[in-house]
Amino acid sequence: MSAIPVIAIHGGAGTILRSAMNPETEARYHAALADVLRAGERILADGGSALDAVTEAVRLLEDCPLFNAGHGAVFTAAGTHELDASIMDGATLDAGAISCVTRLKNPVLTARRVLDVSEHVMFTGEGAEAFALEHGLDFVEPSYFHTDARYQQWLKARGTSRTLLDHDAASQAAGEDDVIDPTKKFGTVGAVALDANGHLAAATSTGGVTNKQAGRVGDAPLIGAGCYANDATCAVSTTGTGEMFIRMLAAYDVSAQMEYRGLTLEDAARDVVMNKLPRIEGRGGLVAVDGKGNVTLPFNTEGMYRGYARVGEQPVTAIYRS
Ligand code: ASP
Numbered sequence: 376m377s378a379i380p381v382i383a384i385h386g387g388a389g390t391i392l393r394s395a396m397n398p399e400t401e402a403r404y405h406a407a408l409a410d411v412l413r414a415g416e417r418i419l420a421d422g423g424s425a426l427d428a429v430t431e432a433v434r435l436l437e438d439c440p441l442f443n444a445g446h447g448a449v450f451t452a453a454g455t456h457e458l459d460a461s462i463m464d465g466a467t468l469d470a471g472a473i474s475c476v477t478r479l480k481n482p483v484l485t486a487r488r489v490l491d492v493s494e495h496v497m498f499t500g501e502g503a504e505a506f507a508l509e510h511g512l513d514f515v516e517p518s519y520f521h522t523d524a525r526y527q528q529w530l531k532a533r534g535t536s537r538t539l540l541d542h543d544a545a546s547q548a549a550g551e552d553d554v555i556d557p558t559k560k561f562g563t564v565g566a567v568a569l570d571a572n573g574h575l576a577a578a579t580s581t582g583g584v585t586n587k588q589a590g591r592v593g594d595a596p597l598i599g600a601g602c603y604a605n606d607a608t609c610a611v612s613t614t615g616t617g618e619m620f621i622r623m624l625a626a627y628d629v630s631a632q633m634e635y636r637g638l639t640l641e642d643a644a645r646d647v648v649m650n651k652l653p654r655i656e657g658r659g660g661l662v663a664v665d666g667k668g669n670v671t672l673p674f675n676t677e678g679m680y681r682g683y684a685r686v687g688e689q690p691v692t693a694i695y696r697s
Contacts, residue, residue, distance in 0.1 A: 378668030382415035382428050382568040383683035384408065386442045387614045388660040389540045391678025393695050404441060405692045408682040411435045412690035415568060420686045425568035425576035425610070426464050426487075433460070433483040433578040436564035440522055442680075443541045444564040445481055447522045448582025450529035453589045456520035458582055459596035460486040461497075465575030465604035470496050472596040473503040480513040483580045486596070488512065496598065520582070532586035539585040540616055540658065563595060565602070565612025567664045571686075575610035575666060577602045577626070584617065593617025599627035606666060608633040609640050614679065615652070615659010623651055629663055640665040648673040 386408060415432040419425070437445025448456045460482035461472035471490030474497070479485055485507045489498060498506050507514070532539050541563070563581035570576075579602040581595040594601035594617035601617065603626035604610035611626040620626075625647050632643035644663050652659070653675055660674025662681060672681045672693075682692035 377571065377573050378569060378666065379685050379687070380419035380569055380571050381664055381668050381670055381683060381685045382412060382419060382432060382566060383662040383664055383670050383672060384411055384415070384432050384436065384566045384681065385564065385612065385614050385660065385662045385672070386436060386680030387541060387563045388658070388674045388676045388679035390676065391680070391694060396694075401694065404680055404694060407439050407441050408680060408692040409690045412682050412684035412692070415566065416684040416686055416690065419568065419570055422571055424572070425570040425574050426462070428568040428570065429566040429576045429578040430462065430483060430487050432566035433564055433580050434481050436566075437481050437483060437580055442564050443582045444580040446519060447525060448520045449525050449541050449585040451583070451589050452533070452586050454529070455589065456517060456582055457587075457589065458482045458580070459593060460578070460580035461596040461598055461602040462486045462490055462578040463576065463598055463602055463604040463610070464490060465577070465606040465610055468605060470598045472497040472598060473499065474592045474596040475500040475590060476503050476507075477517055478504060478514045479507050480515045480519065483578055485510075485512050486578070497596065499592070525585070528585050535586070538587050541582075541585055563614040565614060565662060567604070567610035567612050567662050569610070569664050569666065569668055573606065573666055575604045575606050575664065577604040577610040577612045579612045594620035594625065597621060599624050601626060603627045603630055605630050609663050609665045611644070611661055611663040613659060613661040615676070616657055619652055619655050619657030620659065622655060623647065623657060625652065625657070625661065629661070633665070640669045641671045644671045644673050648675050
């Protein structure tokens, strides 16, 4: 008998402290995550594909200003927004990705279109937008991505050579070392799913890190680093300090450790997040699911916005380390 379909999502990881949260803000994050999970769960319950479920979940997360993707993306050092996204189908190993786009409302939908129709895997900048135009995807003015909370984060980092993981930027914006303004915590987003046919898929989307140099590309749009899916092993979406996730090929490494070492999903993901990434000061986490419906959501930061929903069950959401 095949496993019960399931979807898991994240909304970014970083310095997220219980002491700085109030019940209303916590409730907003839980509600936003649960809404997205319910939408994904409905697609899976109706027999929809894992690929469609992760596409829709990430699209909804991009539209939600609480998270650093689509509307609400962080600022680059130049005061602009550059967005990255990727998606992968575990059944076929088809993939689509775009990077450094500035005017696409939902980067994940263009990544999906690349997966569906293009012979190529990845487009960047103007070429990605030309592809989107050709395929009738929605464009917005760059001002659509401006949110005041992000702007305040960027003002703290502007003029320095530092980049900030967006939850850490929120901490800086609050002006205190160990207390963050809970209204300014946002995150890169991602989703993984297993469908009723036993297929896996993953998608990731981000505005990147606050004050990144123009043209910088993180792990989120890189297949194998920020996103990976293979029916033979697992589906993975990551969040964190992108450079380290690229160097560690973090998402693929979870799959490889299952394939080559015979590790369980839980052990493979744990090794990447708790052992390998910290060795190069990689901070963040990931969500992953395997073909048996096992789900794991490890992170090595104070918190990660996350959750999962199995078909027929209520969504489970969480923010802090339990
Ligand atoms: N991994 C993302 C990047 O480096 C940032 C994040 O996950 O918050 O672009």
